[in-house]
Amino acid sequence: MLKALIPVLALALLPQGAAVAQDAGSTAVYAPHAEDALPPGAAYPMKKKFDSLTPAERAGLRALYDGMPERDEPPFPKAGMAPIMSDVAELAGVAKVTGLVSIFVNVDAAGNATGVRIMKAPNIDVAKAISFILVQAKYKPAMCNGAPCPMEFPFRFNLTL
Numbered sequence: 027m028l029k030a031l032i033p034v035l036a037l038a039l040l041p042q043g044a045a046v047a048q049d050a051g052s053t054a055v056y057a058p059h060a061e062d063a064l065p066p067g068a069a070y071p072m073k074k075k076f077d078s079l080t081p082a083e084r085a086g087l088r089a090l091y092d093g094m095p096e097r098d099e100p101p102f103p104k105a106g107m108a109p110i111m112s113d114v115a116e117l118a119g120v121a122k123v124t125g126l127v128s129i130f131v132n133v134d135a136a137g138n139a140t141g142v143r144i145m146k147a148p149n150i151d152v153a154k155a156i157s158f159i160l161v162q163a164k165y166k167p168a169m170c171n172g173a174p175c176p177m178e179f180p181f182r183f184n185l186t187l
Contacts, residue, residue, distance in 0.1 A: 058180035
């Protein structure tokens, strides 16, 4: 029942909150690639939490960023991608919309989503609804030189019916 309310809640609550800004800046050391498509070798492991990722899967996540060395780690949803993707898939079905979504989530050094940058979406209502889903998630913070640091998490997904 709650999942069915996500689009309604997102449209009702998101414009009033300060969590979403299309031009929110990031103080991150590494920026995600700005391209719409995922770079070669980059991937989102769907059913795993960050701690259970293989070295190859971690390298795939680092490939989402310009110049991230092996010693550093990007932010990642603490519960993994599956809960986010489930909500996004349900939203796409309810909204009956298709197209590429690219939203960068600002994640602070404590793992909290503090805002988003909407890069691309089929329409602003879908962008706001998916942004709501993304900012509700808790994240494993990025690690820069062994210490937690702020960084954007790039969410890219092609919505299909």
